[in-house]
Structure formats: structure tokens, C-alpha cells
Amino acid sequence: MSHQDNLIAEDILAYLEAQRNKSYLRCLTCGSVDDGKSTLIGRLLFDSKMIYEDQLSALENDSKKSGTQGEKIDLALLVDGLAAEREQGITIDVAYRFFSTDKRKFIIADTPGHIQYTRNMATGASTADLAIILIDARRGVLDQTRRHSYIASLLGIRNIVVAVNKMDLVEFSQHKFNEIEEEYRGFAEKLDFKEIVCIPMSALDGDNVMNRSERCKWYKGKSLMEHLETVDISQEVTQTSFRMPVQWVNRPNLDFRGYSGTIAAGQVKPGDEIIVIPSGKRSVVDKIVIRDGDLYQAEVNESVTITLRDEIDISRGDIICSTDDPAEQSDQFQANIIWMDEEAMFPGRQYIMKINNQTVPATVTDLKYKVNVNNFAHEAGKSLALNEVGVCNLSLGKPIPFDSYKKNRHTGAFILIDRQTNATIGAGMLDYSLRRAANVVWQDLEVGKVERANLKHQKPAVLWFTGLSGSGKSTIAGLLEKKLFDIGRHTYVLDGDNVRHGLNKDLGFTDADRVENIRRVAETSRLMVEAGLMVMVSFISPFRSERQMARNLMEDGEFIEVFVNTPLDVAEQRDVKGLYKKAREGKIKNFTGIDSPYEAPENPDIVVDTVDKTPEKAVEQILAYLEENGYLSAS
Amino acid sequence: MSLTHLELLEAESIHIMREVAAECENPVMLYSIGKDSSVMLHLALKAFYPSKPPFPLLHVDTTWKFREMIEFRDNLAKTLGLELLVHINEDGVKEGVGPFTHGSAYHTDVMKTQALKQALSKYKFDAAFGGARRDEEKSRAKERIFSFRSAQHRWDPKNQRPELWNIYNTRISKGESMRVFPMSNWTELDIWQYIHLENIQIPSLYYAAKRPVVERDGMIIMVDDDRVPLEPGEEPVEKMVRFRTLGCYPLTGAVESEATTLPDIIQETLLTTSSERQGRAIDKDSAASMEKKKQEGYF
Numbered sequence: 028m029s030h031q032d033n034l035i036a037e038d039i040l041a042y043l044e045a046q047r048n049k050s051y052l053r054c055l056t057c058g059s060v061d062d063g064k065s066t067l068i069g070r071l072l073f074d075s076k077m078i079y080e081d082q083l084s085a086l087e088n089d090s091k092k093s094g095t096q097g098e099k100i101d102l103a104l105l106v107d108g109l110a111a112e113r114e115q116g117i118t119i120d121v122a123y124r125f126f127s128t129d130k131r132k133f134i135i136a137d138t139p140g141h142i143q144y145t146r147n148m149a150t151g152a153s154t155a156d157l158a159i160i161l162i163d164a165r166r167g168v169l170d171q172t173r174r175h176s177y178i179a180s181l182l183g184i185r186n187i188v189v190a191v192n193k194m195d196l197v198e199f200s201q202h203k204f205n206e207i208e209e210e211y212r213g214f215a216e217k218l219d220f221k222e223i224v225c226i227p228m229s230a231l232d233g234d235n236v237m238n239r240s241e242r243c244k245w246y247k248g249k250s251l252m253e254h255l256e257t258v259d260i261s262q263e264v265t266q267t268s269f270r271m272p273v274q275w276v277n278r279p280n281l282d283f284r285g286y287s288g289t290i291a292a293g294q295v296k297p298g299d300e301i302i303v304i305p306s307g308k309r310s311v312v313d314k315i316v317i318r319d320g321d322l323y324q325a326e327v328n329e330s331v332t333i334t335l336r337d338e339i340d341i342s343r344g345d346i347i348c349s350t351d352d353p354a355e356q357s358d359q360f361q362a363n364i365i366w367m368d369e370e371a372m373f374p375g376r377q378y379i380m381k382i383n384n385q386t387v388p389a390t391v392t393d394l395k396y397k398v399n400v401n402n403f404a405h406e407a408g409k410s411l412a413l414n415e416v417g418v419c420n421l422s423l424g425k426p427i428p429f430d431s432y433k434k435n436r437h438t439g440a441f442i443l444i445d446r447q448t449n450a451t452i453g454a455g456m457l458d459y460s461l462r463r464a465a466n467v468v469w470q471d472l473e474v475g476k477v478e479r480a481n482l483k484h485q486k487p488a489v490l491w492f493t494g495l496s497g498s499g500k501s502t503i504a505g506l507l508e509k510k511l512f513d514i515g516r517h518t519y520v521l522d523g524d525n526v527r528h529g530l531n532k533d534l535g536f537t538d539a540d541r542v543e544n545i546r547r548v549a550e551t552s553r554l555m556v557e558a559g560l561m562v563m564v565s566f567i568s569p570f571r572s573e574r575q576m577a578r579n580l581m582e583d584g585e586f587i588e589v590f591v592n593t594p595l596d597v598a599e600q601r602d603v604k605g606l607y608k609k610a611r612e613g614k615i616k617n618f619t620g621i622d623s624p625y626e627a628p629e630n631p632d633i634v635v636d637t638v639d640k641t642p643e644k645a646v647e648q649i650l651a652y653l654e655e656n657g658y659l660s661a662s
Numbered sequence: 663m664s665l666t667h668l669e670l671l672e673a674e675s676i677h678i679m680r681e682v683a684a685e686c687e688n689p690v691m692l693y694s695i696g697k698d699s700s701v702m703l704h705l706a707l708k709a710f711y712p713s714k715p716p717f718p719l720l721h722v723d724t725t726w727k728f729r730e731m732i733e734f735r736d737n738l739a740k741t742l743g744l745e746l747l748v749h750i751n752e753d754g755v756k757e758g759v760g761p762f763t764h765g766s767a768y769h770t771d772v773m774k775t776q777a778l779k780q781a782l783s784k785y786k787f788d789a790a791f792g793g794a795r796r797d798e799e800k801s802r803a804k805e806r807i808f809s810f811r812s813a814q815h816r817w818d819p820k821n822q823r824p825e826l827w828n829i830y831n832t833r834i835s836k837g838e839s840m841r842v843f844p845m846s847n848w849t850e851l852d853i854w855q856y857i858h859l860e861n862i863q864i865p866s867l868y869y870a871a872k873r874p875v876v877e878r879d880g881m882i883i884m885v886d887d888d889r890v891p892l893e894p895g896e897e898p899v900e901k902m903v904r905f906r907t908l909g910c911y912p913l914t915g916a917v918e919s920e921a922t923t924l925p926d927i928i929q930e931t932l933l934t935t936s937s938e939r940q941g942r943a944i945d946k947d948s949a950a951s952m953e954k955k956k957q958e959g960y961f
Contacts, residue, residue: 039929043858046851051667120822122803123796125849132667134847146824153826275680279713287710289677289828318711328665330676332711343684367824381829384684440827449833451823 049127052255053134055151055184057175058161063192066101067161067230068124068137071252074237075126121151130256145178145400145414146367149454152182153440156260159188159251164197164227168210170401176211176218177400181363181416181456183436185221186258190251195229199243217403222258226251266435269293269301269349272383272428273341277332285316285332286341288384291437292430293349294326295333303339304346304428305356310335344385346428346438354438357460358426363398364391364419366411368445368452373410373539375546377576378452380423382441388424388579389443395419409539411453420461424579432456446575479559483517486658487556489581490649492565493574493628494591495620496606497598499637499645503591504563506646511561514659519555520563521548536617542573549577556585561658569625584656589649590631595620597638668856675702675844676709677828678807679791682842683709683716685832686789689842690747692778693719695731696908697864698793701853702845704862706791707742718745720781720790724773725750726760726910728886734865747785751777761912762891769910779815782839789832789840797849807846813837854928867905868927870919874898881915906931 034042058064124135136151138144152158158179162172179187189211197203208225215223226235227246234240235250249257270291277285295301299312313334315322325331333347341347346354366372372391380389396405397417411417432439443453480487490507492500501522508518527534531547534540545568555562568574578586598620599607610618617623633652635645653659665673682689691706693699706715721735739746751759754772761769782790796803806822808830823831834840845853857864874885876898883890884905885898890912892898903916904927921927 035929035932039925039932042932043855043925043928046855047666047668047859049667050664051670120804120819123847124803125797125847127667127849127851132849132852150824150826154828274677275684275710277710277713283712285712287680289673316712318708326665328670328673330673330680330709379833381831384681436827440829442824442826442829442831444831444833449831449835451825451831454824454826 045129049129050131051134052131052157052258052260053136053155054157054159054255055136055138055148055155055179056159056161057138057148057151057179058171058190058192062161062163063230064137064161067159067190067192067228067236068135069101070230070233070236071133071135072124072126074233075128075252121147128252128256133255145174145416146365146454148175148178149182149365149367152179152184153454155179155182155184157186157188157255157258158184159190161190161192162207162211164191164193164200164203164207167207168214172211173214173402174400176215176220177398177403178365178416180218180220181365183432183456185219186260187215187220187223188251188254189223189225190230191225191227192230194227194234194243195232199227199234199240201243201245204243204246224248224254226254266292266430268352269295269299270346270354270430270435270438271295271331271333271348272346272438273343274384275343276341283334284338285334286347287330287332288347289330289437290325290327291346292327292435294324295349296324297321300350301335301347302350302353303341304348304354305426306340306345308339308341309350310337310339312336344383344427346383348428354428354430355460356426356428357462358423359461360421360423360429361395361458361461362419362421362441362455363416363432363458364411364443364453364455365416366413366453368450369413370445370452371410371412371538372417372453373542374419375542375576376572377446377579379444379446380421380441381444382427382457383429383438385427386444387427390422390576391419392422393420409537418458419455421455429457429460431459433458445572447571476557476559479557483559485516485559485561486660487559487561488585488587488658489552489556489562489564489577490587490589491552491568491574491577492563492589492591493568493631495593495595495598495625496567496618497601497603498591498593499642500565500567500591502642503589503635503637503645503649504565506642507649508563510646510650516561516659517559518561518563520565521552521555523566526551536623538617538623541569541617545570545573545577549573549580552577553580556581567619567625569619569623571626571628574628587633587652588628588631589633589635590628591635591637591645592627593637668852668859671845671848671852672705672708672856674828674847675705678830678842678844679706679709679715681830681832682789682791682840686840688785688787689717689789689791690720690782690785690787691715691717691791692793693721693735693746694793694908695721695727695735695865696793697853697857697868698795698845700862700864701848701856702791702793703738704860705844714742714744717791718747720747720749720785720787722774722777722781723748723750724769724777724910725755726769726773726889726912728865728867728884728908728911728914730867731865731908738863747781749777749781749784751780760889761910762889766913770913773910782815787839788834789842791842791844793845794843795848795850795853796843796846805843805846807843808832809841809843810834811839811841815839817841851932854924854931858924858928865908867908869923870902870904870921870926872900873903873916875901875903875916878912882918883914884911884916886911 056064122137124137126133136155138148138151160175191204191207204227227243228235234242237252239250271288272291273286273288275287277287295312297312297314302309313336315325316332348354374391374394377388377390380387394408395418397408397415399406400416430438439457441455442451445452492504494500504520508520511518531544534544552562552564602608609615610621619625633649751773759769759772794802806825875882876885904919905914905916921930
């Protein structure tokens with residue numbers, strides 16, 4: 028670390044003073060190993076003297092052991108961090124690199140370029156203001172160049188550097204470079220970039236990386252570093268009216284109530300009028316409090332605490348906005364989604380969305396189309412697999428405040444989380460609201476669920492029977508209905524086979540159709556519960572997430588999950604309908620238990636064992652549960 | 663006018679800390695007394711002002727820390743009125759584990775890694791702040807800011823959650839936990855500049871002074887108490903030295919230095935030609951050693 032050695036040695040205080048006003052640039056590098064991406068980053072670190080002597084000697088050792096550059100130092104080894112990557116010789120995760128010059132501090136997100144790592148590239152792009160896209164001069168613009176550019180554009184990066192690398196291997200041919208630049212600018216017109224700069228370079232030898240190269244005097248532009256040090260990114264946040272999503276309510280004592288958060292756009296001063304979205308309540312900023320004293324003004328990206336003149340109810344997840352052009356609110360959106368999980372996304376399945384410091388249940392109601400990231404073509408599809416990008420409609424559990432991602436990268440971005448595993452499985456960018464949620468009010472019916480249930484003297488609920496085909500679900504549900512009917516209960520049985528002949532006859536047995544099948548049945552059973560009925564749903568319903576989705580539709584206590592637990596070998600032996608035999612012979616595809624998974628419930632309300640128990644005994648067990656839990660007492 | 667790089671780093675760290683306070687049930691701040699911990703604590707004081715940070719500090723005491731570190735720690739907690747938890751692996755103490763008798767690897771594993779796991783399990787913390795930075799070491803460059811740990815406190819580098827924008831997924835199941843690194847994007851230079859600008863107090867071991875030292879395997883070791891085994895006839899010598907990192911005194915090499923003020927230290931740090939962690943015995947194994955230790959639960 029020895030940039031500006033002289034000033035450091037002679038006048039450290041002057042040096043520190045100069046350093047404190049440095050600006051900050053976050054960039055993304057994309058390209059495959061073959062394009063020399065790691066070599067370029069290694070070169071930037073090396074040439075900006077961010078490498079210490081001990082690291083250098085370790086690097087020399089490593090280069091001899093596993094380097095790919097013969098006797099030369101392999102700069103790529105500086106940045107290929109994880110052991111697995113060193114063995115395979117590829118970069119598989121996002122790594123962050125730091126270096127600084129006299130003018131700026133840089134963070135580089137180093138991401139892999141292969142198509143199976145789209146999710147990693149999107150991750151790196153989400154916090155970057157500029158993308159460096161590497162092209163091998165010998166190979167020109169490839170599918171992956173278009174893919175990298177598309178993802179950069181999708182994630183809102185407006186400044187692009189096209190690094191045409193390995194120019195040393197094409198004799199620094201101006202003709203070759205011009206050809207590549209022309210082709211790149213041609214297709215990039217379809218994307219949303221503000222500035223594209225193309226630079227011919229050799230990362231291996233350092234040409235046009237820090238300094239302009241002597242080997243291609245025909246190039247009159249800046250070197251990569253000259254460009255990075257001077258590029259203007261102040262226009263990145265286009266939105267100028269103030270908004271701050273509330274992150275934490277600061278309440279040290281009864282006399283102080285502040286709202287802490289990071290400002291997502293604009294600036295704020297004491298005396299400014301504000302409006303809180305979604306509540307619509309208004310007030311005036313009293314103070315901007317930080318530990319060093321009250322501020323006269325604060326601006327985008329600052330983390331502050333604001334107090335208001337009036338005591339109004341504000342919670343985490345609300346957005347405090349300026350009264351002109353405040354954030355919108357909605358519960359129905361169109362959004363771009365990048366899928367990041369091994370298990371595909373299916374419309375109808377419920378996920379957890381985290382956006383603007385709050386989490387809400389979210390369901391993809393429609394996958395409008397998938398985007399081919401290599402040629403930007405729209406393609407039809409029923410699900411989104413790992414690393415696929417699609418435009419979807421989303422429905423949330425409640426209205427949330429937001430801006431479109433194009434307007435604001437902070438308040439229009441979200442992640443999707445799996446309910447069971449808690450993994451981050453998708454990322455998205457809101458386009459626009461499908462309706463103004465404020466205008467859609469639930470029909471306030473004078474006769475409600477409670478009234479209907481009271482008239483019938485019963486407590487409505489869904490008994491959701493899940494289990495393998497042949498486990499005895501329908502037999503038990505049928506017997507149970509008879510018993511309930513006998514004691515004067517209003518009931519209905521929704522049975523897999525019956526519903527598939529009517530309501531769901533348009534659906535097959537693919538994973539996507541199974542999800543939709545269950546969604547419709549769940550919605551139907553919810554309407555029946557609202558009508559005051561005791562509903563028995565008898566469906567294999569093999570996926571935990573769909574059963575969870577059904578549970579979430581109901582109020583607490585309205586959903587009783589009955590696991591009809593029959594081992595596969597027993598069910599297959601029974602094979603009442605001869606289906607297992609056909610499935611084994613390959614005549615039925617996607618048969619649960621054979622070539623499609625069954626996810627047993629983790630915490631079912633009732634477990635019925637049909638190996639040792641007759642259906643009659645099972646019904647007695649369920650009736651006892653209903654009795655104990657008060658479902659039969661209202662009469 | 664846009665923010666400087668230090669202002670942006672500070673805002674990011676504060677955002678991360680508030681997110682933990684808002685979403686995690688039982689967070690803790692791992693406080694190791696070094697300069698990075700000092701900056702982290704300073705950021706926490708800023709993040710929640712006028713409230714106090716809504717979590718305790720936890721120091722894993724290996725019983726081999728510099729005596730001055732312990733004094734500094736206790737004073738600071740008292741002055742700021744913060745709750746300080748100190749955890750010592752009593753099994754290790756009974757066994758008599760120490761770096762001189764058991765070697766650095768075993769000592770670090772028992773008194774630091776195992777002790778940390780004990781403490782996290784004992785208090786059932788679901789999130790623990792650490793002061794690690796991505797620029798310190800190659801495997802850290804890829805670690806998330808919110809880094810998931812299994813119920814056994816293990817880190818799985820190949821199965822990390824994607825982390826986009828400043829939206830952090832804090833959801834975990836029972837028994838699992840997060841390590842949270844609010845200063846992931848700071849560099850050593852940023853830390854020193856910030857200490858200088860914000861006038862943050864750090865232990866005087868960082869400043870050069872005459873200290874009694876002996877030489878062991880090319881490292882200058884301070885004789886901080888009478889547990890240093892001396893060769894027959896060996897006498898500690900007084901040297902003007904300081905420390906670039908703070909840890910267990912037998913494992914922390916001193917450097918000869920005349921730097922007695924903060925600008926002197928920064929000047930020396932910037933002009934030096936070896937990286938910060940070099941003074942630590944723990945990194946000297948294979949290139950992937952830190953990654954391996956982290957998988958096992960080392961911070």
C-alpha cells in the first residue's frame with residue numbers, strides 16, 4: 028500500500044486531510060475466466076500497489092504451484108479465493124475487492140460469467156454503479172456479452188465499460204476493436220444504458236489498465252483507471268423527492284420518539300412537510316438527530332434519526348416521504364424476477380417478500396413470460412428455474428409502499444424467501460402497480476362468516492387430508508362426513524378425483540399444474556368456510572408449500588391438517604385403483620411416490636395411521652380431536 | 663454534493679446494525695478490544711443514539727490477552743454504561759491450555775473457537791456482530807454480511823444466501839444463528855482514517871512504548887506476565903515496540919517502532935510493506951487455513 032508515498036512520508040496530516048474527501052465507486056466485473064477477468068482485477072490491485080510484499084511472495088509460490096502463466100506471476104490467483112475454486116480453476120461466487128487511488132475508493136464485485144451463475148452476477152450488480160464487461164478480442168461479442176449487459180441493465184446499472192481484452196493477441200488491431208465496438212453498441216441500444224465506453228486493453232501486460240498503452244497509439248480515450256477515477260455517477264439516483272423507509276423506531280424514553288432509517292432519495296430539513304405511506308398521515312420534520320448533534324440537512328444514503336412535530340403512529344416498513352410526489356402503495360404488481368433457487372418458482376405458490384424493511388406474504392399469480400437472457404427474446408413458460416428471469420404478476424398479503432425500480436433502486440427492489448428453508452430464493456424489481464389498492468375495498472357484506480356459522484350453530488373449518496394415493500383419505504373423509512351429518516353438521520367433501528373432473532379438468536400433473544390444482548381447491552374451501560361449512564378436502568397435496576399456502580388463506584384454527592400416514596409399500600400393495608401398477612410400468616407420469624416426491628407434513632394437527640387402524644377407528648380419532656378442540660361444542 | 667467514502671461506509675454499517683436490532687430476537691456484539699472492535703462499537707453508539715445499543719457486548723477471554731486489553735475493556739464498558747459479558751472456556755482452563763504448552767493451533771481452537779461456540783449456545787444468541795472485513799483475507803472476500811451458521815455454528819461457503827441491495831434475509835430456524843459483519847466493506851486504511859477523524863479511543867498497545875520483550879521464532883513477544891517460559895539465563899529486553907493487531911500476547915508479534923501518535927501509526931502502517939495479519943501466528947499454515955477454520959466456527 029504505497030500510493031502517494033511521498034506525501035505520506037513528508038506530511039501525514041496533509042495526506043489524511045486529502046483522503047477524507049475521496050468519493051466512492053462500486054463496480055461490477057463480468058466475463059468468464061477465459062476473458063481474463065481475474066487477471067484484470069489482479070492487475071488493478073497490483074498496479075495500484077494494494078499488494079504487500081508478503082502477499083506477493085505467497086503469490087509467487089502459488090503461481091509456481093497452480094498458476095497458468097508459466098514463469099510469470101499469475102495475477103488471477105490473487106482473487107480466486109475459496110479452496111474449491113482454486114482446485115477447479117474457476118470463480119464460482121461473488122467476491123468483493125477493494126482498492127483506492129488518490130481520488131476514489133473502489134469496491135469491485137467480482138462475479139463469474141457462466142450462465143449458471145446469473146444469480147451471482149445479479150447479486151454483484153445490485154450494489155454496483157458501473158459494470159466492466161470483458162470481451163476477448165479474439166472472440167468478439169458472444170452470447171455471454173449480451174447476457175451480462177442485459178443483467179446489468181435489468182439491475183439498473185447505467186454506466187458500462189466494455190473492456191476489449193487480450194488485444195496483445197490480435198496485434199492491437201484497430202480494425203478488430205472497431206468491429207467489436209460497433210457490434211456492441213448495436214445491440215446495447217435495446218438496453219437502458221446512459222454511457223458506454225469501450226477500451227482496448229491487455230490485462231495480462233497492463234496496457235490501458237492504469238496508463239495509456241504505447242502499443243495502441245490509435246486509441247485516444249482514457250485508460251480504464253482514468254475513466255473509473257473520473258466517471259460521474261451522481262445521476263444514479265434519479266429520484267429527487269425525499270423518502271426514507273423506517274427501519275427502527277427509536278424510543279429511549281417517554282420523551283423521545285424518533286424514526287431511524289437510511290434515506291432512499293432526496294434530502295430533508297427540519298420544517299419540511301412529510302406524509303407517511305401507507306397511512307397517509309402528515310406532519311412536519313422537527314429534528315434530524317445524530318450522535319454528533321442535530322443536523323441542518325440530510326441527504327440520500329445517510330442513516331439518520333428523524334423526529335416529527337406531531338405524535339403519529341409510524342412503524343417499521345412505513346416510508347416517510349415529502350408531500351410532493353410521495354411513494355405509491357399497492358398489493359398487486361408487475362415485476363421482473365430473477366430465480367435463485369434449485370427448486371423452481373411456480374405461480375400460485377406463496378413466498379415471503381422482503382421489501383423496504385418489511386416482510387409480507389407474496390404469491391406469483393402469473394408468469395407472463397420468461398426472458399432469454401442471451402438474446403432478450405420473450406418465451407412462454409409455466410415456471411422459472413434457477414438463473415431464469417421472468418416478468419410476473421404478484422399479489423401480496425397487504426398493501427405496501429413502493430416506487431418503481433426504474434425510479435428508485437432502493438424502494439423498488441425486493442427479495443423472495445422460502446417459507447420452509449428460509450433461503451433467499453429470488454430477487455425482483457417492481458415495475459408498476461396493477462391497480463391502486465386504495466381503490467379496491469373488500470365488499471363489506473352485512474351477512475358475514477360469523478353470522479352464517481351462528482345460524483348453523485357450528486364452527487366452520489377445513490379438514491385437509493393429505494397422504495399418498497391409496498392411503499385411505501377419501502374413505503375416511505366420506506365416513507367422517509356421514510358421522511358429522513348424523514349429528515346435524517353442515518358439511519362438504521372436496522375430493523381429488525371429483526374436482527379434477529370439473530373445476531380443474533384443464534390441469535395436468537406437472538409440478539406447475541399440481542400447484543394450481545391445490546390453489547383452486549384451497550380457495551374453494553375458503554369460500555365454503557366463509558359460507559359456514561365444515562369442509563373435508565381429500566387431496567394427495569404432496570408439497571408442503573401448497574398446504575402452507577392453504578393454511579395461510581384461513582384464519583387461525585380454521586385449518587386442520589390430517590396426515591393419513593401410509594407407507595408407500597402398503598399403499599402400493601393395496602393399489603385400489605391399479606394406478607401404482609401403471610405408474611411402475613411407466614404408463615402414468617409424475618405419479619406421487621413413484622416419480623414425483625411426497626413431502627410429509629412436519630407438524631400435522633392429526634396423524635392417522637391406516638396400517639393398523641380401520642377407517643372407522645380413524646374417524647373416531649378425528650372426532651375426538653374435534654371434540655377436544657371445541658369444533659363440535661357450538662350447537 | 664455527494665457523501666464521501668467514509669460517510670457512505672458509516673451509513674451502510676449503521677443500516678446493518680439497525681436491521682439486526684429490528685429483526686433479531688437476541689443479538690450480541692462480539693467485542694475483541696482491538697481497533698476494529700473499537701470502530702464497530704463507535705458505529706453502534708451512533709446507530710441507536712439517543713438510545714443505547716440494544717444488545718450486550720461479549721468478549722471471549724482466552725486468559726492470555728494483554729493485561730492492558732482487559733483494563734481497557736472494563737473501563738470502556740463502565741464509562742459507556744453498556745452490558746459486558748465475558749466468557750472463558752473453563753474446561754480449557756482446567757486442562758491448563760495455553761499457547762506455550764499446547765501450541766497456537768490447539769490453544770486457539772479450545773480457548774477461542776470452542777469458547778465462542780460455548781458462549782453463543784449458553785446465551786442462545788441468534789445474531790452476533792463481528793468486526794471482520796473482506797479485505798483481510800481471501801476467504802472473507804466472499805463471505806456475506808449476514809452470514810448464516812448452522813445449529814453447530816458451521817459456515818458452508820458453497821451454500822451461502824444471495825445478498826442483494828441492502829436487503830438482508832435474517833430468517834433462521836431454531837438453534838441456527840447469523841454472524842453479522844457490519845464493516846465488511848471497510849479496509850484497514852478506512853479504519854485508521856475513521857479512528858483519526860472521529861477521535862476514537864484505542865488501547866495504547868497500538869502506540870510505541872518501551873516494553874519488555876523476548877524473541878521467539880522470529881517474532882518479538884512481549885513478556886506481559888510471568889507465564890513466558892524463559893531460556894536459562896535469558897532476560898527480557900526493553901525495546902521501543904508497538905502492536906499492529908491485538909490478540910493473545912504470546913501469539914501477537916510486536917514491531918519495533920517510534921510511532922507514538924495516531925498520525926505516526928497511520929504513517930507507519932501506510933509505508934509498511936507487509937500485510938496486517940502477518941503478525942498473527944494463526945495464518946501461517948496453508949493458503950486455505952482461514953477458510954477451514956471459519957467452517958469449523960472460528961469467527
